[in-house]
Amino acid sequence: MTQWQLLQGDILLGELSEYGCDQPFFLAHFTPGPGWESAMGLFEAWAALRGPDPDGSRTVAVMKPLRDLGLTLAPVGGGQPVLQVFRNCTLRIDGSEARLRY
Template identity: 55%
Template structure:
């Protein structure tokens, strides 16, 4: 996998994920906000706020739904294939770090 991706919403750059390690099945990344981060920040923060048991997955599904509707993608900076978020990979952002499951 590439080591750096741009998170995009259409043509707008939401942020950058730069891989620094692996904790299978997660790729560990640093996250740097892009010019369009403020447009989606609240949705990622709402998902990050889901804590504790979620036995039927309903709290996570409620938080992820609006994110899935955004049509976010990850574009490799160097080489590789563009990934569709929540179909090809699941990105979680917490402040300046991110975890990417592929």
């Protein structure tokens, strides 16, 4: 399965190791990296978002700060393109588990 590095510029926030699929998401184990603290709270807020959001305002309020971080997913060992998180893919991280859709 694919392994990814979650990056903010050159700073490693963590690594994802895909292990399965729950369509339309790929499931991955997440291992925090040295820069994780800077984004952890934003991903926790995204993971905690539940329930109806008819006008999408709660979702936007949580996702915009994440999008503004300019995060990328780079495949370990190359072979696939680098993905811009929340532009080319959707990523949820909840503790040691991640869900990725690209």
